[in-house]
Amino acid sequence: MSGVALALEVVVVFFLALFLLHRYGDFRKQHRMVLFATLLAWFLCFLIVFILPLDVSTTIYNQCKTDNEVHLVPSNTLKSDNSSNSSVVPTQRVAKTCYKPWSYIPDGILPVFWRVVYWTSQFLTWLLIPFMQSYARSGGFSISGKVKTALIENAIYYGTYLLIFCSLLIYVAVTPKWHLTWSDLRTIGITAANTWGLFLLVLLLGYGLVEIPRSYWRASCHGQLLAKTYFKAAKLMTEKADAEENLEDVMEDVRTVNETIKYNHPLRKCIDTILKKCPVEYQEKMGRNMDDYEDFDDKGNPYPSKKSLVKLHKQVIYAVQRHNRTQVQWQILLDEAFHLEDVAKNETSSTHQFVHSFPSAEPPGWISKYLYTPTMEWYWECVFRRWCYRVLAVVLCVFSAAVVWSECTFFSTQPVLSLFAVFIQLAERDYNYVYIEMACFVTIFFLCYCVYSTVFRIRVFNYYYLAPHHQTDAYSLQFSGMLFCRLTPPLCLNFLGVIHMDSTISHHARQKTAYNSIMGSMQVLSFIANGFYIYYPMLIVLLCIATYFSLGTRCLNLLGFQQFMGENDLTSDLVDEGKELIRRERRKRQRTEDGESRRREWRERYSEQRERYGGRNRSAYSELKEADGPGTDTGRAQSRRDRSDKAELLQDVEPLDFTGEEPLETDNRRYAGGHYLSTSASRSRIFDDETTILTYVRNTELPAAFLIITLSSSL
Structure with a gap:
């Protein structure tokens, strides 16, 4: 099985990322570079989550081999002979049996693999994807203009990263015991990126650990869930109306500019570019008034400058994207509300068959005919679903409590207080690699779910909306890929510290994982390795308490951003x-x-x-034709003349x-x-x-x- 598990997971993860991109993106309309960058970002982030458990099991096996080479086990045995004399055999080396994991990856493969995955993801998240986002939304009409705009807009991101890097560089330079080498510079860059990611990671994780179990518990109550859906509908309708009004205003400006600049004007190409970004119905309306030809040299009318057209172009792109996003959100919310109302109606049904208000126009498939029948659907929607959601909420709540406890105690190695470290060490004694890999994967997956789902639950991030059925815009796809690449490396590094596989935090003289080896020695920046990485995650406790009492929601209500507050009058x-x-x-x-x-x-x-x-x-016509004889020729000729006369009269009459x-x-x-x-x-x-x-x-x-x-x- 040498390397087979790694190759198999790479293929599975690639098709998983491709399937998700096909579900959320549009392969026919969106730019190929946008799709490629998003697919690569998702693929690399999913790889880290799936391959890290294999790295842990391989490291445990290598640690066992290292222990056999170093440790000596005393064996005091008595040796007797015929003269009844006994002697003690001196201590000898006893080899402990090391079982190779089924997913063992040979030495030298994982370090190269992690190096390629990590640095590619960092290049995407810090350079390529932010640049592509600004380039796609730029109002420039030429490549050079869009590049210039993208560089200016991303200066704040590049400046922030450069400021952190320079600060850490100065700290290392003034420290007498450190001598800057290329390895140290690389470690400083990695530490700076992970510090930024960990800072945002803890904030998102503290919210998700409480809100996700609570959301599943509330989803089991159809009445409360339906009321929250009505609340979302009222807010979204306001946003939808505002987006439509904004689009109308921008289209009015485009119409004015379109009527001002005629075909022979040098800026006419810019107007045509703007018109292509407008919705089809507006293009048809404006196209009716584009038949006039004027010589702009003979008129003294003021014409817009190219700079103003660039600004208008950017406004058109933003207005159209916002309008399309609200339309998609509204349709999804309507389907959700109709379904919840159908569930409320079917709960009192005596036939125990689920009836939809608006059945699907598509013919039922094999699953709907034989497995998910109307009766089965009724029992799931009206009986089993609420109990499954409640059980799942309790399980997630226990998981959240274990994560909070482990985040606050993973720095303690004697005794071991982190629950996940205890579970991994117990499985390590028996070399139960399947359990180790499954425990690592479930834990990492839960952490990723808490972090990434939080991004799309917070209202300020609702601008970046992942909508299924190929309705996600290019900007949201790129943002999701960029955020995944920034948060996944520090999340996995934090996970290795929680299970005591990071020697920098646990201070155990044990073999490093291949993932830790590419991060370098964090002792170059001791105040971060021994301070920030250990004690900052404790902030999760305060964030969980604030989320439990909805302090953030109450503050947003005070600031004028309406949030769902239960019995509140508004x-x-x-x-x-x-x-x-x-x-x-x-x-x-x-x-x-x-x-x-x-x-x-x-x-x-x-x-x-x-x-x-x-x-x-x-x-009947065939019977009449057979009954006709030679004597009817004169009548037929007369009939043809009458029909021709009537046709001439009818041609003079105007049709209705x-x-x-x-x-x-x-x-x-x-x-x-x-x-x-x-x-x-x-x-x-x-x-x-x-x-x-x-x-x-x-x-x-x-x-x-x-x-x-x-x-x-x-x-």
Whole structure:
């Protein structure tokens, strides 16, 4: 199995990252460089989480081999002979059996692997992805202009990182016992990046350790969850209306500039670039007024400068992205609200079958037919789900308590107080590598889930929204990749300290993991290795207490940012407003569904009648043709002359406009194609507009009189 586990996990992680990118991104519309950078960032971060448990098990095996080479085990045995004399055999070397893990990775592979993964992820998060974000949102019309704007906007990020690095560099330079080498400079850079990441990591982790178990517990209560959904709907509608208003204002500015600058102006190419970023409906409206040609040299009208067009271009990009984001969020929230309302209605159902208000238009698949049937869905949604969520909330709460305790006590090595270190050391005695790897993976996965989900739960980060069904914009994809690359390395380093696999923190003379080896000796910066890395994670206790009592939510309410507060008066008002909005959207969608079902029903009904009566007409026509004799030639000629005269008269008559708003003056009119159409108003709104009847009259082969009789009898 040498290296097979590593290669297998690399392939699995790659397809996992590709699947998630396909779910959230859009391969057809988004730029290839954006997709590639996001895929690479996700892939590298997931690799760190999946491969680190293999590194831990391999290190434990290597430590066992090292102990066999160094330690001597005394063995005092008696040796007897025939003369009954006994002697003591001196201490001898006894080899302890070391079992090789199933996922053992040969020496020399992991250090190179970690070095490539780490430095590539750091290049992405600090240089490439921030630059691509600013480049994509830049309002410049040339590559050089976008590059210049991106460098200026990212100066604050580069400056912050450079300031931390220079401060640490000065500290090491003035310390007499240290001599700066290339290895020390590399360690300073890694320490600076991990310090920034750990600072943000603890803040996010302290919130997630409390909020995630509490969110699952609240999700088990359908009433409270539905009220919170109504609250979100009211807030999102306000944001959606503001985004639409902002888009209208920006499009008005674009229309003004579009009418000012004509085809022969040097800045016309810039206007065309701006128009391509506008929504399609606005492009069509503005395209109707682009037929005029003016010589700008002969007019004294003020024209916008290129700098103002760059600013307008950036405003268009931001307004369109914000509008699209709110539209996607609104549709997702509507589906969630409709589903929760369906659950509330089905809880009192005596048939024990789940009924959806808006069934899916797609045909049911194999799973829906045989496994997840309406009965099974009812038991899951109305009975089992709430209890599963409560059990999961309790398990996550226990996990959170273990993490908080271990973060506050992992610096203690005698005795070992960290719970995760105790579990790993117990499994290490029996060389249970499968348990070690599973325990490491579950712990790292839980920490990652607490940290990364927090980013998208906090309201200030809602601007970066990961929406499924290919609805995530490029900026959010890049932001997620950048943040994952910044937080994953310090998170894994903190995890190794919690399980006492980091010799810098545990102060044990044991072999380092390959991941620790690329980080260098943290003793170059002793005040960080022995101070910040050990005692700063204790801040999690204060953050968990603040999150439990919702201090952050209360502060945001005081500042004017409405948050869901249970029995608060403002919260109740927003819940009522959101409930009315959802009810209005439900009626709108219901009318749309009814209209589509009526159209589909009429098409199916009259297509069958068309086939049936079309066959009868063809048979009757064949019988009449056989009954005709030679004496009918004169009558046929006269009939052709009459039809030609009628056709000439009909060509002079102006065809009716069935799409107009004015009512028809007469009950019956002759259509230009030769058929008759009844224009009496529908009494049951079977047809939503006149175009349905007109289309059927044009396409049908039935006699007009038969059609009128059929429609009248149906109405």
